[in-house]
Amino acid sequence: xxxxxxxxxIGAHQADVQLTVQPGEAVGLWGPNGSGKTTIMRHVSGxxxxxxxxxxxxxxxxxxxxxxxFVEATGRYVGYIFQELRLFDWQSVTDHxxxxxxxxxxxxxxxxxxxELIEAFDLGDIASQTIGTLSGGQQTRVGIARSFIAxxxxxxxxxxxASLDESTRSQVANQLQQYICRFxxxxxxxxxxxxxxxxxxxxxxxxxxxxxxxxxx
Amino acid sequence: MNTALRTPRVVTVIAVVALAFLAxxxxxxxxxxxxxxxxxxxxxxxVAQAIWLSLRTSAATVILALIFGIPTAVLLSRLTGARAGxxxxxxxxPLVLPPTVAGVxxxxxxxxxxxxxxxxxxxxxxxxxxxxxxQLFVAMPFLIITVEGALRGHGNQLAEAAAVLGASPxxxxxxxxxxxxxxxxxAGSILCWARAxxxxxxxxxxxxxxxxxxxxxxTEVYLLLQTQPELAYSVSVVxxxxxxxVVIALRRSWVGAVRDHA
Numbered sequence: 431x432x433x434x435x436x437x438x439x440i441g442a443h444q445a446d447v448q449l450t451v452q453p454g455e456a457v458g459l460w461g462p463n464g465s466g467k468t469t470i471m472r473h474v475s476g477x478x479x480x481x482x483x484x485x486x487x488x489x490x491x492x493x494x495x496x497x498x499x500f501v502e503a504t505g506r507y508v509g510y511i512f513q514e515l516r517l518f519d520w521q522s523v524t525d526h527x528x529x530x531x532x533x534x535x536x537x538x539x540x541x542x543x544x545x546e547l548i549e550a551f552d553l554g555d556i557a558s559q560t561i562g563t564l565s566g567g568q569q570t571r572v573g574i575a576r577s578f579i580a581x582x583x584x585x586x587x588x589x590x591x592a593s594l595d596e597s598t599r600s601q602v603a604n605q606l607q608q609y610i611c612r613f614x615x616x617x618x619x620x621x622x623x624x625x626x627x628x629x630x631x632x633x634x635x636x637x638x639x640x641x642x643x644x645x646x647x
Numbered sequence: 648m649n650t651a652l653r654t655p656r657v658v659t660v661i662a663v664v665a666l667a668f669l670a671x672x673x674x675x676x677x678x679x680x681x682x683x684x685x686x687x688x689x690x691x692x693x694v695a696q697a698i699w700l701s702l703r704t705s706a707a708t709v710i711l712a713l714i715f716g717i718p719t720a721v722l723l724s725r726l727t728g729a730r731a732g733x734x735x736x737x738x739x740x741p742l743v744l745p746p747t748v749a750g751v752x753x754x755x756x757x758x759x760x761x762x763x764x765x766x767x768x769x770x771x772x773x774x775x776x777x778x779x780x781x782q783l784f785v786a787m788p789f790l791i792i793t794v795e796g797a798l799r800g801h802g803n804q805l806a807e808a809a810a811v812l813g814a815s816p817x818x819x820x821x822x823x824x825x826x827x828x829x830x831x832x833x834a835g836s837i838l839c840w841a842r843a844x845x846x847x848x849x850x851x852x853x854x855x856x857x858x859x860x861x862x863x864x865x866t867e868v869y870l871l872l873q874t875q876p877e878l879a880y881s882v883s884v885v886x887x888x889x890x891x892x893v894v895i896a897l898r899r900s901w902v903g904a905v906r907d908h909a
Contacts, residue, residue: 475811476810476811477807477810477811502810503807503810503811504810504811504813504814504815506811507813508811510808510811512804512808514804516804516805516807516808517808518805518823518826520826529822530812530813533809533812533813533814533815533818534812534813535813576812580813
């Protein structure tokens with residue numbers, strides 16, 4: 431279970447965030463730009479630290495300034511699909527997946543085998559191509575595939591379907607749901623498209639119900 | 648970039664005059680060069696010795712600049728505030744310093760009576776090492792500035808992604824950050840090498856002009872001009888060709904950098 435009960439810096443101001451996601455559950459964050467959706471993901475992934483309170487997953491505290499606990503991004507095993515994907519354009523698809531596997535080392539045994547990933551996200555035909563030359567949709571599938579090379583502790587999806595067409599979206603969404611179920615990990619989805627939340631069968635929560643102004647601020 | 652905007656005639660005329668001013672000296676050298684004895688000149692022992700010394704020392708300078716310049720660029724790109732301003736000023740200083748003054752400064756630091764060398768009784772001035780130090784002093788800033796600019800331009804996006812994917816800080820630096828800025832490293836090395844190869848003022852001040860030890864190609868050109876001007880022209884042709892090659896090579900790596908960035 432992913433538990434967030436913390437004060438975060440969202441843009442120029444501080445905000446209290448309370449959110450719980452069950453293992454295997456996908457929660458869709460709904461709210462306007464600047465409401466802190468991506469900020470929450472950055473804090474869960476370990477790319478940013480909370481000001482106060484704590485973030486914990488599966489009983490392990492990841493971030494708690496009060497007890498000086500902070501697990502770095504490298505140690506959290508979060509599967510983060512960035513909005514900008516952030517692939518290494520100069521590598522081939524296989525080289526990229528292999529590099530990520532080498533970083534994850536032993537935990538790769540618990541992840542999805544490389545062949546299965548290539549099959550599941552339809553990467554067979556483009557496996558030897560340079561990532562920079564691929565289309566937006568193909569790059570998206572590489573970005574998603576690499577997040578499951580090792581067993582993810584949490585899956586973060588930031589506008590993952592933006593460059594996919596209708597039919598590919600439902601296919602990729604199904605695959606994602608399968609993996610979230612298989613690894614029994616909590617998932618967060620950010621999207622401005624209602625259909626994306628439906629495709630992922632996500633429990634949609636309003637940012638106004640998650641974020642509140644800290645007392646005294 | 649294509650544009651339908653019309654350029655005022657006066658701008659065109661002034662620009663053409665400026666371009667001619669920039670291009671004419673190189674053309675004039677080609678006209679004045681005694682082509683019949685060109686190859687003969689270049690194979691003369693003194694010139695060959697100077698070419699060999701210049702190639703050796705400038706290559707050493709680039710290697711040292713890569714070893715010391717890249718970490719410096721990484722550090723600079725991560726500094727903020729006043730410390731960033733001061734460090735960058737230090738790096739840029741050798742670029743704006745007159746090269747002869749740079750030579751005097753190097754003498755003061757590492758010469759026979761140098762602040763750093765005198766206590767140990769070391770004498771670096773007027774040696775081949777002094778040639779390399781002089782080149783490094785004036786040329787390394789080009790590499791540092793080019794690489795630092797690229798590091799800042801690319802930002803932390805891929806480094807962050809790598810951290811989330813489990814990469815260690817070392818792996819992030821080697822496999823992501825440095826790989827990402829490879830075109831800038833190439834461009835910076837070429838600039839650094841070109842500057843080192845042409846170094847004259849700091850070299851002659853700090854290292855002197857001893858054949859085989861510190862008489863590099865630019866010094867050779869200067870000395871030849873006083874005694875055998877035709878030879879000076881021939882050697883200058885070599886420099887012009889090298890510079891043209893550098894400009895073309897830089898264009899390529901810039902194009903590569905732009906493509907990588909898009």
